[in-house]
Amino acid sequence: FGEKAREVRDTSLKVPHGESGKVIGIRVFxxxxxxxxxxxxxxxxxxxxxxxxxxxxxxxxxxxxxxxxVIGKILPAEDMPFLPDGTPVDVILNTHGVPRRMNIGQILETHLGWVAKTGWNIEGNPEWAQNLPEDLQSAPADTRTATPVFDGAREEELTGLLSSTLPNRDGEVMVDGDGKARLFDGRSGEPFPYPVTVGYMYILKLHH
Known part of the structure; x- marks a missing residue:
């Protein structure tokens, strides 16, 4: 302090100008x-x-x-495949990843995510309705769903729900009972020759 302060030179490291971040840890040696x-x-x-x-x-x-x-290529949203209502998909996954790892859970999560996003109504399907409690026979869009640990949704439980999803605001049902939709090439506008599995699932960046 005082006269001594003039002799002290500030050599502190600072975050570069224009940069920002969040302090996640401090260690003192x-x-x-x-x-x-x-x-x-x-x-x-x-x-x-x-x-x-x-x-x-x-x-x-x-x-x-x-x-x-690994991300192979990042495209503009307008170049990504899109659903008949114009909604582009966010991520395209290599189909070889399912039989190679034999983890069918990712497919079931995709189906359940789509059902939860669109909502469902199975009141018109009495045979399927008896498999679910009355309070679950219909649900609005953006419904939160969860399955117990090590006891996830099975294919036979999702088949009826996929066939009973609610239409979008244009009155169209984008995904059929098999969980597949008709996709269009974002660059040419032409439809792909075969239906493609479309849904919602969690994908996070892997820290390794």
């Missing part, structure tokens, strides 16, 4: 704690700052069923 420090350093404070960034080619993504893969 000291010679009093027998920490290994460079010569001439008595105490060291290390601040860990995490930054959010957009995913890019080469990043690895993973689902909740052991399904993982």
């Amino acid at each position: 000291s010679r009093d704690d027998d920490d290994d420090l460079p010569a001439g350093v008595n105490e060291l404070v290390r601040v860990y700052v995490a930054q959010k960034r957009k995913i890019s080619d080469g990043d690895k993504l993973a689902g909740r069923h052991g399904n993982k893969g």
Whole structure:
């Protein structure tokens, strides 16, 4: 303080101009704690700052069923395949990932996610309605669903729900009872020759 303050030079490390982040950890190293420090350093404070960034080619993504893969290409939304109502898909997965890992759970999650997003009404299907409690025979769009650990939804439980999903605002049902939809090529506008499985599932960036 006072005159001594003029002799002190601020050599603190700062976040570069224009950068931002969130402090996720602070560690203090000291010679009093027998920490290994460079010569001439008595105490060291290390601040860990995490930054959010957009995913890019080469990043690895993973689902909740052991399904993982590397991003091969990122396209503009207008070039992605789209549903008949114009909704583009977010991610295209290699179909070889299912038989290779034999994790059918990712397909069932995709189907259940679509059912929960669109809502359902099985009152017109008495044979299927008897398999569910009365309060679950219909549900609006964006309904939250969950399955017990190690006792997830099975194919026979989802078949009836997929056939009973609610139409969109245009009165169209995008996905059929098999969980597949007609997709169109975003670049040419032409439909793909075969129906494609479409739904909702959790995909997160894999930290490795």
